[in-house]
Amino acid sequence: MRFSLLLMVCALCSVSQAALTFILGAHENVCFGVFTDQPRTSISYYFAVQSGGAFDVDYTIKNPRGEVIVTEDKQRQGDFIINADIAGEYELCFSNSMSTYAEKVIDFEIKVENDKNDFKANMPDQPNAKPKAHIENMGKTVDKIDQKLDELLRAIQYYKTRNNRNQATVKSTESRIYYFSIFEVLLMVGMAGLQITVVQLFFKGSRKQLV
Structure with missing residues (x-):
């Protein structure tokens, strides 16, 4: 299964954020994608396994080229930031393949923030400012x-x-x-x-x- 959050960072919106809770069934893989059309973007992920089995899950993060940035097994929670130097879609996949019958309930959050300095540099000077x-x-x-x-x-x-x-x-x-x-x-x-x-x-x- 695969879902796309489509958190696009634009010039008028410096921060985009999405949070959700989902159920990951036994032997199931779920992927979430976030898209940015600007380089030098900060993408932060947070997840925590709320219930199910030993409260652990496998996850993998890939960049738009399909290269694996981060991969870890049997993690209960994760909180990390990716410096997205490449514009495109970044993908975070959760896997519950190690579980024979237990489904997992996972809290998940993505936050995308562009480079504020570029945005401030392009602000025009206004009179009486x-x-x-x-x-x-x-x-x-x-x-x-x-x-x-x-x-x-x-x-x-x-x-x-x-x-x-x-x-x-x-x-x-x-x-x-x-x-x-x-x-x-x-x-x-x-x-x-x-x-x-x-x-x-x-x-x-x-x-x-x-x-």
Whole structure:
């Protein structure tokens, strides 16, 4: 399966972003593509396996030439930035081929940002405009706020992932305790039945010797 997000970076929109949650079935491969028509573009990816199996997945990132940039196996989450020097479509593929039956729920986010310096350099001078230094300071403040918001969002996503994994661990532990308790009860009943049978055979043998 393959999906194209088509996050095109243009001169009027410096940042494009998309986030989604999807289910990756057993033995299934899913690819997402993001397109940029400008070089010197920053593409950031984030994903986290929320549930399923051992909370791991294989992933591969390819550039527009089809060359593999990053490939890793059995990762629970990933947070990385690619400097896209080549214009075209970049592809991120997830694979659950190692799983025999467990499907995975994955949170996934892509953010594309072009080179802001080129955009600022092309801004025309306007009459009665504020000093450039003041405008640059405002831009830096906005960038810091945006960075802090991204960090806050990632922290929330991290705690969400940890909470889901802890809940899955608790449920798995409860299930194991439940089945172990049933097995222990059955074992005790079986041992009691075996002891009763041995005692009955012992007394039957003693009676035959007395006769």
